[in-house]
Amino acid sequence: MATTTPQFDPIVSIVGFHHARGPEIECWIGVEDEGSLSEWPLLPFMALSDGAHSSSEDFSYFTLKHVLRKPDGTEDRPVSLFGISCTRQLDSSTLIRRPHEVTRSTVQKAVVVIADSPVYFGGLKEKLGMVTRAWFAQRNFEDLDIIRKFQESLKLSLSVGSDQYLGLSLRELVFEFRQQTLVLFKCCLLQPKMLFFGSRCDRLCMTQFSLLSLIPGLLGALEDCADPELNYYEGKLFKPTSVKTSDRKSLLTFMGMPLQIFGKGSLFGPYTPLQQLDILADVGTKSYVVGSTNSLLLQQKDRYSDILINLDELSVNITSSSLRTALYLTAADRRWIDSIVQAVAESWDENDPSRPNTMGFVGSEDYIRLQFEEYALSMVSSVKCHDFLQKYAGSAGKLLPDVEGDPALDFGMDFIDMWKKTENYRIFQKFTDSELFDLVPPKHVMAGGLTMDDVSRRISQQLNELKLDEKMVNGREAVAKTLVAGRGKLGAAFSTLTSNVASLRETQTKKLSNPEPHSPTPSITPSVDSSEAGEKPAEPPQPAKGGYFSAWASWAGEKKRKAFGGTPAQTPSSSPPMKATSNSET
Incomplete structure (x- = not known):
């Protein structure tokens, strides 16, 4: 527990953001001589942090150099002071009394507390946040009564003592x-x-x-x-020349x-x-x-x-x-x-x-x-x-x-x-x-x-430092994208191939079910006179190519059996091929 009495009485400031001049101190509360605080030209920039406008509420902590003064008013030694600010913003259209210098759609302000030690900040942060929210809820920034009462309570609350590690x-x-x-x-x-x-x-x-x-x-x-x-x-x-071990x-x-x-x-x-x-x-x-x-x-x-x-x-x-x-x-x-x-x-x-x-x-x-x-x-x-x-x-x-x-x-x-x-x-x-x-x-x-656990721990740490998990994730994503793209292309190719095969099969089926007449295969015959040819009967239409070869094979087999004394074969139903006319038969 911290029980040190502050050498510097805590003070409060209001910092606002001006549309033309930027962050600036609007007023001090609990300060008798504001001229003694001219050594803090950067205080407004510390209280309103960069990016504070992106959130509804934010806190900033900073340090300030301050020269203490003796009771007679002369300068003492310089010390470090600590500041904490609570920044909030409000829609300017909701203000009860809107000052003429407010030209933007939102008003951004910070309530700042400056003390001589940061050990108070754990509990102080909660109080500062509540006071700032209550002040903004009034929708009238000219009414500073709640801020003044807050400043008056600070000296007593901070001097009583606080858990320095709170927060x-x-x-x-x-x-x-x-x-x-x-x-x-x-x-x-x-x-x-x-x-x-x-x-x-x-x-x-x-x-x-x-x-x-x-x-x-x-x-x-x-x-x-x-x-x-x-x-x-x-x-x-x-x-120190001695120590009390029971005293931490x-x-x-x-x-x-x-x-x-x-x-x-x-x-x-x-x-x-x-x-x-x-x-x-x-x-x-x-x-x-x-x-x-x-x-x-x-x-x-x-x-x-x-x-x-x-x-x-x-x-x-x-x-x-x-x-x-x-x-x-x-x-x-x-x-x-x-x-x-x-x-x-x-x-x-x-x-x-x-x-x-x-x-x-x-x-x-x-x-x-x-x-x-x-x-x-x-x-x-x-x-x-x-x-x-x-x-x-x-x-x-x-x-x-x-x-x-x-x-x-x-x-x-x-x-x-x-x-x-x-x-x-x-x-x-x-x-x-x-x-x-x-x-x-x-x-x-x-x-x-060194133990095996240490070696295992070190390997694990080195793998973490290499960020292999992130790289593997990126690799898996790249491979997945490639596989998806390849799967799409391969699917399209198979679809095209299947369509082509189906079309080809359909065409062949139609050809087999409805055969088209083929050109007759010319017989090997000697030349004859036109008068002889005119006496011959008209040739029957030629069968399909498959039927022709089947009939020819049957006829050749029958002739072979007759020549060698075999049993005569049944005459096929299809018409035999025409005999070739030779001089010996004439």
């Missing part, structure tokens, strides 16, 4: 990104340029807050995250938590408008975690990111080769994150993603957070042990008889080597004891050699 869904993060969740966690510790992209601003921002909440204690220590020039956090640290906060402090990834040269912008790109490109900005809803940044990902997380596609694209090598998960890493993914998947409830359907502890938000806390503590302990082993290489076995090998190897030496070059490691090393591994065992939670 953050680690279960959704793990369910959507699976093993990549650990990759993103380790990536944060390496402090690269991380760019998140998504079409829904609310989801975009909350995913980043959820990821940062996995680093123990970080959400309550973001005072330097709004600008790369801020570096106050390190100045107030001290090296004391234990985390002794172990160097939180690992401060935001400080000099770093920036956190849950929603970062295009107008802020010059800060990202500045030479003084070494690392950041930012989010954008504008797809133009996708075309320039190599310029503005070392790693791009696309929430619409649930993809992680690491553009830096050295970072890709450092983020390679070891066998122990994969075993560990797979156990968490399995616990979440087996208890997943589509109707209520925030809690397991078993209503138990395993797979819950607290379960996931404690697992990552244990991972972080064992990692820093193993690194300290690694340094100790290197320092006392000759006698390390005698000094640490219970430690087998180098425990840092299970976290990946490429990762450890790159982490040691970061600012958060420098601060960690500066304010922690060199032998804190005596307190937390220097061992990976899933330490152990």
Whole structure:
């Protein structure tokens, strides 16, 4: 539970979209001197995110640099403030009193709350959404009474205390990104340029807050995250000389938590408008975690990111080769994150993603957070042990008889080597004891050699990375289309062939049932006088070709039997062929 009293009284602002001037601040509520807020020229663009008009309601989260003032009015140190806005739109024709400057068919406005810590935003989001909906339901934007009462209640409600993790869904993060969740966690510790992209601003921002909440204690220590020039956090640290193991906060402090990834040269912008790109490109900005809803940044990902997380596609694209090598998960890493993914998947409830359907502890938000806390503590302990082993290489076995090998190897030496070059490691090393591994065992939670399960898991992961399923789907679709087209062509060909064969059979049947007269086959006869020919009777009509050959064969067979003394055969009914006249018979 967070019980810190705010140093900055929360204020409220109304931001509207003007048809000619674009987003602009319309009024402030709870501010005595509005001139002191002139340092936020980009606030309207942060409150009204790109693409907010495409949904009925959306939320934006952003950070602001603010210079505190002492009681006498003089400037104090700069700090980070946190803003949350609820954007809605209304059909302008339904307004009770329509201002003359409203020329478009819809009116778009955002109610903005600015506070000194994001730990209040879980409960604040629900209240802000209800107040904004009620204000829009009035259909009269000139009536700000409900907004004023809301601002007056903020100071009391935020100072009483709130669950700092309310509204953050680690279960959704793990369910959507699976093993990549650990990759993103380790990536944060390496402090690269991380760019998140998504079409829904609310989801975009909350995913980043959820990821940062996995680093123990970080959400309550973001005072330097709004600008790369801020570096106050390190100045107030001290090296603890004792620890109370029964006190979780004391234990985390002794172990160097939180690992401060935001400080000099770093920036956190849950929603970062295009107008802020010059800060990202500045030479003084070494690392950041930012989010954008504008797809133009996708075309320039190599310029503005070392790693791009696309929430619409649930993809992680690491553009830096050295970072890709450092983020390679070891066998122990994969075993560990797979156990968490399995616990979440087996208890997943589509109707209520925030809690397991078993209503138990395993797979819950607290379960996931404690697992990552244990991972972080064992990692820093193993690194300290690694340094100790290197320092006392000759006698390390005698000094640490219970430690087998180098425990840092299970976290990946490429990762450890790159982490040691970061600012958060420098601060960690500066304010922690060199032998804190005596307190937390220097061992990976899933330490152990390579097993067949690890090999199977790795092969499965590589197949996933190759996206063979998608390619096979595309291949199957292409083959199916080709088969359908081929089947159509083949069917048409068979239909044509069948039709031709049927026509041919029909023609032949007609010819056989109604035979046409054929030309008579000429007999081999010698030439005779015309007077002799005229005395012969007229020749009978010739039979069909089949009948002619049958009669001729019968006649030849009879002559043969007579010549050789055989039994005379029956005379066929068909007419015998005419005799050829020869001189010997004359």
